[in-house]
Amino acid sequence: MSKDKKTDKVSLIDQIWNFFSSVKLAVIVFALISVTSIIGTIIEQQADPQKNIMILKKFFGESAAPYIYNILDSLGFTDMYHSWWFVALLFIFAANLVICSVERLPRILKTVKEPPSALASELFNSMPIREEAVFDDNVVKVKEQTLSALKKNGFKTTVFEGEGNTQIFAEKGRYSRLGVYITHLSLLAILVGAVVGIYFGFNGYLNLLEGEQSSVAYSRNENEIPLGFEIRCDDFDVSFYEKSDTPKSFLSILTIIENGKEVLTKTIGVNEPLRYKGITFYQSSYGFSPSMSSLFKFKITLKNGKTEDVAIRFGEAFIIPDTSIKGTVSDFSPALAIDKRGRLFTYTDSMNNPAVFVEFTEHGKAVYNQWILKRYPETWSIPAGTVEFKDLWGAQYTGLQVRKDPGVWLVYLGCLLMSIGLYIAFFMSHSRIWINLTHNKGKTTLSLAATTNKYKTALQRKIDKIIRRN
Numbered sequence: 001m002s003k004d005k006k007t008d009k010v011s012l013i014d015q016i017w018n019f020f021s022s023v024k025l026a027v028i029v030f031a032l033i034s035v036t037s038i039i040g041t042i043i044e045q046q047a048d049p050q051k052n053i054m055i056l057k058k059f060f061g062e063s064a065a066p067y068i069y070n071i072l073d074s075l076g077f078t079d080m081y082h083s084w085w086f087v088a089l090l091f092i093f094a095a096n097l098v099i100c101s102v103e104r105l106p107r108i109l110k111t112v113k114e115p116p117s118a119l120a121s122e123l124f125n126s127m128p129i130r131e132e133a134v135f136d137d138n139v140v141k142v143k144e145q146t147l148s149a150l151k152k153n154g155f156k157t158t159v160f161e162g163e164g165n166t167q168i169f170a171e172k173g174r175y176s177r178l179g180v181y182i183t184h185l186s187l188l189a190i191l192v193g194a195v196v197g198i199y200f201g202f203n204g205y206l207n208l209l210e211g212e213q214s215s216v217a218y219s220r221n222e223n224e225i226p227l228g229f230e231i232r233c234d235d236f237d238v239s240f241y242e243k244s245d246t247p248k249s250f251l252s253i254l255t256i257i258e259n260g261k262e263v264l265t266k267t268i269g270v271n272e273p274l275r276y277k278g279i280t281f282y283q284s285s286y287g288f289s290p291s292m293s294s295l296f297k298f299k300i301t302l303k304n305g306k307t308e309d310v311a312i313r314f315g316e317a318f319i320i321p322d323t324s325i326k327g328t329v330s331d332f333s334p335a336l337a338i339d340k341r342g343r344l345f346t347y348t349d350s351m352n353n354p355a356v357f358v359e360f361t362e363h364g365k366a367v368y369n370q371w372i373l374k375r376y377p378e379t380w381s382i383p384a385g386t387v388e389f390k391d392l393w394g395a396q397y398t399g400l401q402v403r404k405d406p407g408v409w410l411v412y413l414g415c416l417l418m419s420i421g422l423y424i425a426f427f428m429s430h431s432r433i434w435i436n437l438t439h440n441k442g443k444t445t446l447s448l449a450a451t452t453n454k455y456k457t458a459l460q461r462k463i464d465k466i467i468r469r470n
Contacts, residue, residue, distance in 0.1 A: 046220030179424030193410030285399030
């Protein structure tokens with residue numbers, strides 16, 4: 001009775017083993033991972049529901065979109081890469097790869113480790129490639145020339161001497177059969193790297209006003225993520241194409257502060273991130289949020305070439321050097337425009353075309369006033385020289401994407417291994433050649449048999465060269 005139970009137990013183990021070693025399982029799981037990843041790419045992860053509902057409206061219509069979103073949200077597609085079922089698919093795929101490799105690898109290793117051996121004469125005719133040639137030279141000379149030609153074509157050789165017969169064994173690409181297992185290992189490295197990134201990394205954001213610093217980032221659901229140091233935005237600048245509101249570039253100057261000391265300062269832009277202690281800060285967006293502490297920065301240039309930089313707050317005044325004229329900022333527009341009737345208006349809340357209205361007085365009496373636009377030098381002129389509006393500092397914020405992925409090096413390693421494995425698997429072959437040399441009536445007969453696991457035509461071309469002994 002106990003024997004039957006033991007047999008049943010072994011049978012169950014065999015069933016589980018056969019299930020995980022199935023190629024069909026690999027195809028199904030890989031297809032599921034691919035399809036769900038496509039959905040996870042379309043649906044923005046950990047995002048505001050309204051964003052995804054707007055996306056779904058394009059596919060399913062306005063009325064169906066909220067219901068589709070609720071279904072996807074309940075199934076975990078709005079935070080797919082942290083869902084239990086997606087991680088389970090990764091583990092199943094990894095288990096399938098490991099078990100498939102464990103089951104098939106020993107046979108391949110046995111072939112790879114098999115020592116060179118002579119081929120029995122009765123097996124020559126069973127080889128898929130066979131050739132024969134007759135030479136006037138003696139066996140020793142033909143052997144030397146043939147060995148030289150084999151080595152020139154990349155083959156490793158072994159010579160077996162017999163009575164009245166010399167056999168040469170040549171082999172190339174013995175380890176090419178392991179290419180597929182290197183590819184399996186690369187996939188495992190990528191999967192492990194992905195899981196490490198999911199559970200030990202994060203993907204957040206941080207909006208920093210010019211002059212502000214923070215020791216935390218924020219997840220999409222507004223949870224704080226400690227950084228372990230502080231980051232400060234020293235300045236932000238956006239440049240536009242000439243006479244256009246299309247941004248050409250936007251740059252942030254960031255400083256890392258640790259234990260009260262500035263340890264790193266870097267200017268970042270799109271595709272030029274800041275990396276520190278495994279955390280990467282990407283330039284992703286920007287915005288406008290002025291306050292009474294924001295500083296209007298001007299550069300005053302007199303006609304004699306003298307320059308002076310000033311920074312004042314709203315309502316404060318600056319003095320034109322070598323004069324008694326004061327300039328006071330009394331109005332501001334982040335994006336000034338003129339309508340068809342000649343009236344000024346602000347057309348957006350972003351700093352697309354910032355302008356300040358400066359009132360100039362002398363001894364308390366108004367002398368002139370004008371709008372000074374940052375992007376239009378022709379508005380900077382005053383009787384004493386020019387007043388260039390440089391910036392409204394402390395009014396713009398930089399939007400940073402903050403990522404930590406401790407598994408990324410495993411992913412990179414996996415990609416490197418995959419390239420190596422695919423190259424070996426697809427572009428290298430395991431080829432074996434046996435050559436019998438026999439001497440008869442002053443001539444040497446060369447009989448050749450060969451086999452390869454792929455690229456038979458390429459091997460045939462090499463054999464032709466070897467027979468010609470070049």
